[in-house]
Amino acid sequence: MVGFCDLAVAAAMYLLFLLLQGRPPVHQFWWAPKKTLYVAEITVILVLLRALMDLLSTRSIIHQIQKLCTDLLLRLTQGYNEMHWGRFVESNRSELSNHALYSAREAAEFYHRCIEFTAAVIIVAAMTAALVYQSPIAACGFAFALSAFYGFHQLFIRNRLQLAAENREISLRMLQKNLADIFSSGKEIRTYGNQAFFHNRIRGQAEQVAASSFRIKFLPQIASSIADQGAVLLFLCIIVAVQLRHGDARQLLSLLAFYFVLSRRMIPLISQISVIVGHIESSYENVRIVDTELNECHKYRACVSPVRQPDSGFVAQIKDVSFSFRKGTPILRNVNLLLREGETVVLHGPSGIGKSSLLNLIAGVSQPATGMIQVDRTSIAYVPQEIVLLDDSIRSNLLFGLPDKSKDELMRALSTAQLAGFVAAQPLGLETSVGDNGALFSGGQRQRLGLARAILRGAKLLLLDEATSALDAENERQILDNLSASGNAVLLVTHRVHTRAFGHRVFKLQGGCLIEEFPQLISDNEQPIIADIEC
Template sequence: MRAVLFFLRKIWAFAGSKLYMNIAGMVAVSLLEGIGILLLVPMLKAGGIGGFQSGSTPLSPLSSQLSPEMILPVILLIFVLVMLGQVYFKRFVTLQNMRISQEFDLMMKKETYQKILDAEWSFFLKKRKSDLISSMTSEIGRVNGGVTLSLQVLVSVIFTMIQIGISFWLSVPLTISILISGSLIFLFSRKFLRRARGLGSQSTQSARALLAGVSDQLSGVKEIKSNQLEASRLQWLDKATRKIHQEQLEFFRLKTSTQLLFQVFSALLIAGLVYASVQLFHTTLEQLLLILVVFSRLWPRFSGLQSSLEQIASYYPAYVSLEELRNQCDEAKELTTEFVRDSGLTFNDSLECRKVSYRYEKDSRAYTLQDINIKIPVNCMTAIIGKSGAGKSTLVDLLMGLLHPDEGELLLDGVSLSQKDLVKMRQLIGYVPQDPFLFNDSLRGNLLLVKPDACEEELWKALEFASVDQFVRALPDGLDTQIGDRGIRLSGGERQRIVLARAMLRAPAILVLDEATSSLDTENETKIQEAIARLQGHITLIIIAHRLSTIREADQVLVVDEGRIVQSGKFGELEREKKSLFNQMLQNQGYETTPIAYKSSI
């Protein structure tokens, strides 16, 4: 139960004095409830119910000091005050527990999300997005529920200890009998806890599988509709949800089985208790009444403890999963917020890879990139080409500081970059991916993400540069137009140009385009190529290209094959190497020697 103790320590450190106040309130509630029980016999006696012997209860001395006509009013007044005090403290404890639970849930979500965001890029390459979403939502909720239940168990334990003390005061033999019976049934019910833990593990995996499936299918809903897969997807959902419902039903059966066990045992124990009290221990009527009242309050606590422990056991896999995620994030941590506020870096000469090698699986002998030696001059265009899987995107991720070399080093202006410097360097870079990502927000909100203090003029200047300003002006709501999930209300070309405008809003020293025009039509490709042409000679351009005709004006071309740089030079130089990979790629694309011409002006 190490994971459970970890989160209990977390809430203890988080809540601090509030928990101590709650414990004090719990003790007060339990004591007042005990006093209320002890007042029952004097109330019955003062009410004229016969059969009770004078002086036979712990509160009899109080009755002896009052006149007969005052006994009942005083006892009733005390009883009312005790009940009011109990209600007040119980309300205080309940509200405090709710505040602690809500604040702890918020803290856990913020802390866990911070850990996720601080993890390096390679961490996300190995994780399913849906698993991270599950951890941030359902698993944190289950952990918080388990912690809250643990606090309730603490309340039950405190209450039970006080009730046991009162029972010992009334009758030691009968109290020992109850404790032995409760211990035996707890030992017998350990198998229920193991079963609850197993069901909890199954439920966690099933919930993750359902979330992953729904997330994937909603992301590919266009494929589902175009291929008429609705029926099969509904069948999948029916099967997945039925599995979860079956697991929930199994857990409910488990809980009702333990409750049935406690109720049967309770009936047998009460019968045995009454028989032993009368025939063996010769307990007085007053003591027997109080013991039965205490038992009626105490025994359900045993049942409640068992039920709570089963619920906590079912949450245990969520504890383990969340702790593992947090530990993995800590191991993959690459930055803190102080690193990204101000890079303190400038780019004046070149960005260089020197004997750089990288592999995604650290225990593998196979490298994705090996012995990379390149230099990217400032304010020049460098094009990176190669077959699919050659390592182009991995090389760009290294140049952007998203991945860190296993061997070799990156140098900026001749100075070796540390891991912290690689993170800081991202402040110098604007990035336009092949698959542009836009948030479900307005156009304005998506642009301001990279520069929250940008003025209206800066926004329109960036849009104008990306040749998308006229399109935005024609929209009914202009910059405040909502663009839907991942920008689904825009065309591919419009999304690409918006992302280009967002990248340029940062005024980057280096602009990286990862096959940014490969899936565009001729018109949109031309507009982005014209924008790139206007930049040439003014900022550093790193372009992964699929269409070789778009990189003829590059200052250098790097050809990647099987993780190595196999050719480098100007376009014309490589074109003349007839038996090269570059020339083969030209022939495969039916390349014509007449290049596409663009006006270069800024």
Template sequence: MTGMSAYLRTFHSFDPPGIWRAVLLNFAAAFAEGAGLLMLLPILSLAGVLGQDSGQKSWLPMLDRLFVSLGISWSIEFALLVFVVLIYIQSQLTLHRDRVSQSLQLRFGDHLRKTLYAAIVRANWSFLTGKYSAELLNTLTTEVQRITTGTYFLLRFFTISILSIAYFSVALWLSTWLTLLALAIGLVLWMLLRGADDAAKQGGMMLSQANRKMFAQIQEFLSAMKLVKIHGEELSSLYRFNREVDQVSNHSMEFQWIRTRVQAVYRVGGAIALAVVSYIALVWFKLPATHFLLLVAIFARMLPQLAEFQSGRQQLLHMLPAFSSWRRLMEACEANQNPEGAACGNVKLMQGITFERLGFSYPESHHRIIIRNLAIPARKTTAIIGVSGSGKTTLLDLLSGLLTPDTGTILIDGAPLHLLPGWQKSIAYIPQETQIQNGTIRDNLNWKNLEPTDAEIKQAILQSALTEFVQGLPKGLETEVGERGVKLSGGEKQRLALARALLRKPQLLILDEATNALDPENHRLVIDSIRALHGNLTVLIVTHKTDELSGLIDGMVQVEQGAVGKWIPFAHKKSTTADKKNWSPLALKCF
């Protein structure tokens, strides 16, 4: 399927009734405009401006007989009244047509954006980690906006086509051969300017690439903003951003130059065509004056519309690369969707989590993880120990359902994890880099929660050691925290994240090195908060060291070079050689 046909099919499938309504309104408005043009003939004749060569007896005999049968005779007053009524009808139809077209255009853009966003949200984690966020943002914003703009020109393209048919119909009735001659000249102009179509499409592709690079530069700066400031690299970042913006501007200007050049050629060519047709009409065909003036008026109105017709066609070709980007990303997301499961509530974790002969490796990577047999008891606090890059995060991603194992099974209270679609609703996850959204403390506590009660919020704040902090704020829960929580300290962010996690009422709480970057006092507050939860829910704490967790954890799991050992009670931290084989690299040979 070509890009244009795919775009048209997508647009048509979006709202067929609305599109057909726009089609009918276009035909009705064009018919009314054509009838209004024809009414100029009897008006001019009845006014005696140009004689009676197109008077009422020779103009539309059937309509003339109809009015006579109704007892109505042609007069200048009646003809003007009919003309005004036709123009009023045409203006109302045009107004309604434009509103329907604008609604179609905007709703189609919203539809593309919402559909793509839904596909991205439902895509699996492995796929999303392989995509650049700048590409996703660019497609959702700039590319969809370009498609929306292109859709406007598609609707204008159709409107102009219908109007042109109406004009040509009237012109053919006035003089068939002159109209065909004008049409032939127009086709010659179109053939001569077809080369600009390829340039428009190529320009659209270059603009899409430039937009992606610009978004990538923005994303790079925002993610490393603090580092840029510390190293004093503002000018370097500004230079790279300005370079990408200039590329976007240059590609946009190149297309505008192509489009305006084509319009200029159409205007000049149209003027020449009008002069040729006028000469032939007067000298060779001896066309009646009223017919000639009306024919000139029709062609004069058609010339700018034909130029707009060609301009709209180029806008569509220029837009197609943006639609192709949307379509490719949409198809990729749909091909990597998470499996749909039956809706259900939170999954209870009463017995424990079991990994049975599990293996996983990343595509095109040497990193892999092996778990021979691991059982994590419920309602216990477990430390996941290992150096950076050993596989701790991969273990958590497998447990949370973000990744699917290549072999083996994960069981939750004996039930396979992939058969528990509500499992992720039962998890609360706190990373080292806490995600705090712009807004108030209450907004952050309400994030993805079903409107917790004041009592639940108060309890979560108490459990996360935030009570004194919140009470000391002038606005309490309504205090603004700033973008990414810039008005909060690291410890305050982590405790706010813990309170937010507890409001989910999880069965499993995961802290992925959530306390590593905290100062001793904030570290103590967070650890004390977690200690207060001991025995009430299953807690996994990912850390490099266990000495500071004494009295908090019940057991530990060692991860080394992708090999995951058994759950060992913390009291038996100094394991035997046999225990160490459960997690050493030698275990890979036993899998």
């Protein structure tokens, strides 16, 4: 609309200059105004309308691009969260973040540039039609110049831009990984004093990104410069050709006004088209990445098993459940387990035997290959060994998406987790920041904060995966006593022998099967007494 308004302004200016010189237009139309004042008023209105439409279109473009970027970001994050757990854990977290932030934004820009390109081409085509109507010779010259420019772009610009875009995406992904490595390995790097090694890795990737980005930004500018100056020379040639044809100075003045208004719009448009084409080709790689990621999310989307509530008196019933990450030897085989209300069950076994996998199945993180799990998933709290904390306050980490709770409720949860005294001693109390992933807290404090977060949710079943491994024996004993007194059912995975005494029942996971033991007869050197092999 802005472009067609420019065309109307050009026509009005042409008519105005003719009337100012006392010459009627070559083509008379019944609807065309005959008085100079009317034409001047119409021209002013068109100029104001053009400015208003320019502002409205800019506002619409900004709003639309932000909406599209947000939509792609949400689709990617939702897809990653719904992805099969086995596939998700194989993915690099920094790459997922990069796709959700950078690639989504660039993909949104791609669609915006496509719309801009289409609009620019339509406007140039309309103005070219006006040139044909006014001067076929000028239009032929313009078409020839445009064809030459397009051929130059295809031969010397396009392939180099695509290669630079691909190299930049690869370099950015590697840089993202290296940055994540150097930030997460801060202690070891400082201890070993090998900062130079990691900095050299970062420098190499950053230089590759800079080189690719330079080509992506510089190559379109070459095309833009050629288009700018070529268009100016073209219009000078058109004016000379028109003058030689008409030979009338007064007619030339009107034509100059017409061509001036058109060139004021067409020259930037031609330049803009060349730049947009370059940006489209460089950002298309991000569209391909987003499309690939969304297809991967759909392909590996977790199949949610139907939820079955446990029978009365139980919080979880596991019947003939088998599980494996990939085709082959299953991690769990025909597992059967009944968890009663208020019961504490201890589960132990060698590392990598499948204890965390069993907890993931109960929590709904993973899905069983065979068998049935009856559990109320709305009343489960899960505390892993490695607690992930938000870079926020203690309050926000306790709530973790819950509606706001009173201070008394928060402090009771902290008290059960033996952390109330520590929080009360902080100057900011519940508003104390925990740092990046709890960097300002010790390992034991992070675990107790994770336990308080789970307790606050009021779950009937607590799944604790080595959730007390960083605690001293006294704090661990008090917390487990508090949990037992609360009446919640607890499934505790642990390697500590003394912790098994807190369980009403103790199970050992071996060879994918559950073996029940008598907790009062277990010691470090004694063989377990097998009560039941549910396998």
